[in-house]
Amino acid sequence: MDQADIPALLSRLASDEDAARKMAVFKLQSSINDPAFADVFISAGGLIILRRLIMTAGGNTLAYSLQSLTRVLEVDMGWEIFEGPTAGDLVERIVELVVTNPLVNILRGAMSILVALVSHSQSAPAPTSPTTSTAGTLGAAKAPGSFGFRALKPAVAVYPQFFGLVIQQLHSADHSLCANALMLINALIRDAVSNEGGQQRDGASGAGKSASSGEDWPKFIKKLQDLGLIKAVFNLMQSSALQDLAHPLLEFQSLTKLLLRKWKEVKVDVEKPEHRRALKGLHLSSAPSRDLKDLGSTNPIARIEELLENGKKGSRKHNPEKWRRLGFETESPAMEFEETGFLGMMDLTDYVRRNEDNFQKMLLEQSTKPLHERCPIARASLAVTLTLYEHFDCDKSDWEDVRGYQLTDADHQDKLFRPLILQWSRIHTAGLHAFFRLWKATGAEQSDFDKVAELMRILVEQVIGQAGRTKDVMEVEEELFEYECSRLRELQMELLELSFENQWGQHLYQVRDVLKQEALTFIKEQRVRCLLQGSWFQKPAPRKESRAAADAAANGGGPGGVGNRRAANGTLWRYVKLSHNRRYLHWADFALRTAQEPSLDSLAEKIDLRTISSVVSNVSTTSNDDAKSGVSDPTLKMQPNGNGLGGAAGGTKHLAKITIFSFVESDSNGHLSDHDDSEHPKEQPLLTLHPINHSLASEWLDGLLMLLDQSPITSETNKMTKLVEDYGMKIRLLNVRMEAAYAGPPPGAGEVPSREGLDDDYWYDI
Template sequence: MDQADIPALLSRLASDEDAARKMAVFKLQSSINDPAFADVFIASGGLVILRRLIMSTGGNTLAYSLQSLTRLLEVDMGWDIFEGAKAGDLVERVVELIVTNPLVNILRGAMSILVALVGHSQSTPARGGAGGSSTVRTPGQFGFRALKPAVAVYPQFFEHVIAQLQSADHALCANALMLINALIRDAVMQSSGNDGGQKVGGSQQEEWSKFIKRLQDLGLIKAVYNLMQSSSLQDLAHPLLEFQSLTKVLLRKWREVRVDLEKPEHRRALKGLHLASAPDRRHANGALLAVVAATDENGNEAAKKGSRRHNPEKWRRLGFETESPAQEFDVAGFLGMMDLTDYVRKNEDGFQKLLLEQSARPLSERCPVARASLAVTMILYDHFEVDKSDLEDVRGYQTLDASKPSDRLFHPLLLQWSRLHTAGLHAFFRMWKATGAERDDFDKVAELVRILVEQVVGQASRTKDVLEVEDDLSEYDSGRLRELQMDLLELSFEDQWGPHLYQVRDELKTEALQFVKEQRIRCLLQGSWFTKPQPRNSKDGGGSKDSYPTSRRRLYQPWRYAKLSHNRRYLHYADFSEQTAHEPGLDALTEKVDLSTISSVVSNVSAPSEADDGEAQSRKSADGASTVSTYPVGGVRDRGGPTKPTTKITIYSFVEDITGNGGEQENGTTPVAEPKEHPILTLFPLNHSLASEWLDGLLMLLNQAPITAETNKLVTLVSEYGLKIRLLNVRLEEHGAAAGPEPGAGVVPSREGLDEDYFYEI
């Protein structure tokens, strides 16, 4: 719209006809965000007419009027409308609309105006009419103070604003959240700005903290938490991130408030802790003994005096280190006191039972409840990076694709601080009991809880419910947590000592392999029993003819004993009808295999969990090369006899095979002898462990690598334990830089008995 049309527009805005006003204000909202147009509009007295429309009209005319004022304030003009004697009436009118009007388009405009009003800095000079003249602000014109008179008239204002957070209209929901953000930020800034950002005075602190508590009691946290987990994240991303950053501001501000017993609120909080701990009870040997009062007046008076005696462990029994609890809140501040008092208030019975249980333990084994609470507070504080700048989250969102908000920027669990603190504190008690910790182990348990929070809370998705997180914190296995801690410790070692650790690992793996090789060979030297399947009566005998010589095929002997000779050159074995009470000696083992003649070892041994089919082979060829593959192992037990084996180890050897028909070849040359493998011994181990020992033992005797999962796991276990032992044995004295001077070095010699007759030897 051209600036020349402004007088006609103002005439139609002041018309008595509703249709003319509605059309005029409809055109106004699309043009007033032009600073040049707005400047002429204000200079022509348009603010007075616009204010009259807001105060007296309704329906779409009112909605367009509110939208026009919103767009005028967005270009930082028209602030004079909130000044003067009638400014309070306009603010009260806007507040009234939020409380009483159900129309969404009117509610959106009214809340947008209040967002601008509360968020407008009082130090910013006002732009008036033409020429941009500025005026001096007076307290109460803008910010939270500007709303206080109107809110006093409509005390249900905050309740209605928070209720709009559940609106199906995302724009209205976003405006409501922006208004709440503006109110919180202004309240916090005003309480900090009164004393130059230093320590907040008692009245100012109570004022903003009571305001925040009032909003929380109206269901603010739950409403925003639901929004942050909802699917409408794209439309509400900016106000949600601002609320998240404001939550960090509040947590940081509460932590910065020092606990001071001169403040009534702090004294009441500590007194509440003391009373909730049932101080009038006496605990002895785990039993609760009541104080019995005498029937006469003297006795009653004595009982009263006795109950008022100062308990020397008044605060230490609650888990404080000293009898001056205020000093122990130096790190966590008033935030730590809030978390502790909130836990005790919501779990008073459990708190008393816990103190009763701890009082029955030796002093060194008692879990310090108060210290644990403060530790969990700081664990959560560090985990959520509360000290991080509150603007970084918003900037991080702006750098991403606005159509696809990143879930990693949103932390809805931050809004469930109290519940996370309680769950973390219960996890602390559980870890203390599970690990059998003592007072000196407090920091170690706290570190376990820190890792637990990082693992459960840190890896929780945006949509994961807080109840599931609480369950995970309460059920996470302490043994698994210790393994995770060792893994993290190892990673930290690798970051600092990477090259050295790699070298040590290689050395330890070689040593572990040699150690396991010797262990496996010793199993062969000790000897073992094996089963033999009964041969079938079919033509092929069901089994290898080499395994069952013709002379012995008629007499079935179900047991075979094998043993390696002391010189490790021969494998002796023999078959028996039953297991003997004593293990047979080498002289009783009539058969033997020369290890130097073995060509390969074939087996189906592998880890029990694998499910591949076929026969595994580990063959050592004539040139020393080997091929290894593993397959499943198992067995079926017959009720009437030994296990029917399915695990088999077959030892092969080369025999000469003459090709051709036995005569000379056509060219007159002698037939060529080609080596052919032939089975010479078959062993059926009784179980998987025995199969692993013998298969890998035979392979290692042939200078081949082990192939079973059990042996490789043992090698890894030995090398890892060796690494941990070496790390535990690292001392500062072993490093030259930290060795320090030798004994007696640096002592200045005495000059007693010396004269000036001396010289330097070069």
């Protein structure tokens, strides 16, 4: 609309005909967000006519009028409409519309105006002159108290149900109305916590304290919470309407962090009545004396006031462990809230109030234990408060991260929106119960408090940190209480290793190399000791076509005769043992497996280890299924290999097979004959072993390979080597103290000693 049409527009706005006014204000709402148009409109007295429409009109005319005022305020103009003696009537009219009007389009416009009115107190400069206004001037001087919550307070006094109805709109199916209601709540909270000092100064003029004064803002916040604000916003954060409400929801989450930060910054002072009552309530809830046994379900705070009024002295008896029995370190509890401030006291008193019976039972249970084994309940509560405060980054505003994320991505939404912060009290209680469980499960003592607190921090990161946006808070509470302690220890060691690797990466790699060699040496000795102990092996039954050959061999002489006759009928047992000097492999065949292990002298056959050229097997080197199930397969799986050495036939189960080879025609000293010294000498099998289970196959295959100075190949041996290596690393990491990690080298470390007075005459004492 052209600026030249403004006089005609104003004439139609002031018309007595409703249709003319409706059409005029409909056009006005689409043009007034142009600053040049708005300047001329205001100069021509348009705000007076617009105010009259808001005060008297109804239906769509009223909705368009409210929208027009909203848009002119968005360009930071027209604020003078809220100044002067009639400003209060206009604000009351808008509050009345929020309370009484059911039309969505009117509610949206009314709430948008109130959002602008409350928010303007945080951006407008302080007035420097008496209340005067010039039409068309941006940022005109304002009367004290014209904006912020103070502007709404008289109207809210007339309509005390205002806050409840605004919060009720958070359940509206209209996302735009829901967003406007949440923005209004955000503006009220922001004004309450940000202008506390200025509002107190303004109160000296006689207007009195408002809900945004430093003394009353916690009461104002509690009033909103009691009306169901937290539950309503929590449901919105987990709903599918997140995209339409992203901006106000993120602002509310940021304001929640601000409130937590402000409560943390409030110092606990026993001179303040509220703080003193809270501490006294903690003491009374622990049932310290006979006078308080009749409390039952009575409110401890009310009981305190009753005792003070009646002048009873019984509860004032001094107990030398009055506060230490509750889990404080000293008898001056106010000092121990230094880190957490009033937030820590709120969390502790809220836990005691909601779990008074459990609190008293736990105190009684702890009193039966030695002092150093007792779980300090108060310290645990403060530790959980700090853990949650750090986990949710309460010192950091969410607005710092918004630009880097796309709200349409579900993963980014889970990173940005953290509805569990709105369930602070429940999460703190669940975390405290988890702390008690960790304390008991680990058998901790008071000197281990920091270690349990570290486990608690890892638990919070795993459960709360990985919880999705839509995860129910009850599931989170259950996971916190049921999470396996052993898994927490594993995560702790992994995190500790990563932190040290970042700090000491090069040194850790060197330590790992040393530990790997030590682990290999240890496992080699273990495997060789298995060979020194000796083992039974079993051959599969021969094929039918080889029966004749077996029978012929059975008629022959020699030490294998009895065993061969047994082989013709079924199973052949073979016993193998390494000699004490680790140079010879002794073995013999037996018809039956005896309970007593054969002696080395009874083993007629032997193999000189120097003559062994290779050891070949069909044993699987991966054994993935065994690794997953943790159960050894007694028959082992077949692993084909390039040498064509498959399992022996003759049964439904395929046995593992280990074959020891030697070069052809080697002399007694283990050297090849001259005519066989070729580039590729031939090999012949010396001994074949059929282990009866996976462990035995791993022991003998890798043991033989290690005796030949080769690397082990089976998964079982490699896992054992890795396990020994990891344990060695963990032991070294646990022996490193934090002060040693960051305090630098001790004095004198790294200095090269002087060689003054020394000569070249030295030797090693072996």
